[in-house]
Amino acid sequence: YRKPLFEKMEIKREYTDADLLAFTKRLIVKTNEVQFKITKNKDEKINFPYSQEEVFKMNLNGYDNLAEEHPYFKYKTLSVKKSLFSVPLTYMGFGGYLNPFTNEAQVNDLLPMYSFPLTASHEMAHQIGFASENECNFIGVLATVKNDNLYYQYSGYSFALRYCLGIWKFKNEKIFEVLKKQVNPGILKNYQESQDFWKQYDTFIDEGFHFIYDSFLKSNNQKDGMESYSKFIDLMINYYKTRQL
DSSP, rough: OOOOOOTTTTOOOOOOOHHHHHHHHHHHHHHHHHHHHSSOOSOOOOOOOOHHHHHHHHHHHHHHHHHHHOOGGOOOOOOEEOOOTTHHHHHHHHHHEEEETOEEEETTTTTTTGGGGHHHHHHHHTTTTTTOHHHHHHHHHHHTSSSSSSHHHHHHHHHHHHHHHHHEEEEEEEHHHHHHTTSSSHHHHHHHHHHHHHHHOOSSSHHHHHHHHHHHHHTTTTTTTGGGGHHHHHHHHHTTTSSOO
């Protein structure tokens, strides 16, 4: 029930297809740029070089940088760990959760590592008092792309780009295919890595838990339910209308 971020940050929620297209194109250029800076080869996927314990500590850099511009995103005490329930979490289709008793961020340690910083940053956003899933996705992206480390920036940009491409695949298959051809093959290989990972755990179980969690979110003032995860794109589009990626 806290004041929504779009009000707090004075950014719009609505966007047009033209806004989405322009933002997706900017994201493709930026994500391609970061991927190539790391690999020096547009066809090579990102192989993440840090351990999960290092990720938790290094995520603080992004939050510190973010808090310089927006002090209400300040993350003070590191309390993030790998979940002991990573296997059932994966079967349920989740990347992590916030322990309601200890306020510890619990992250699924089976996830592809290129996306691990983003997932951890999302759960850390819950820790500093944001309940909305779309807001935590938004904060998680900002905290990773503002990290000084290129691998962390890639985690954030590639996450946001994947959602934008997913929206276009749903809205307009022709535009999606045109956009996809502009994405470096190495990035698409990382997306395939994620797809292959989730596919091997794809069962009726995750559909059931997503239905339950959808109902939980709706009963807790998140009327979009599971769809709220993708609603962060409207915040991203309007936030970056006046900023460089």
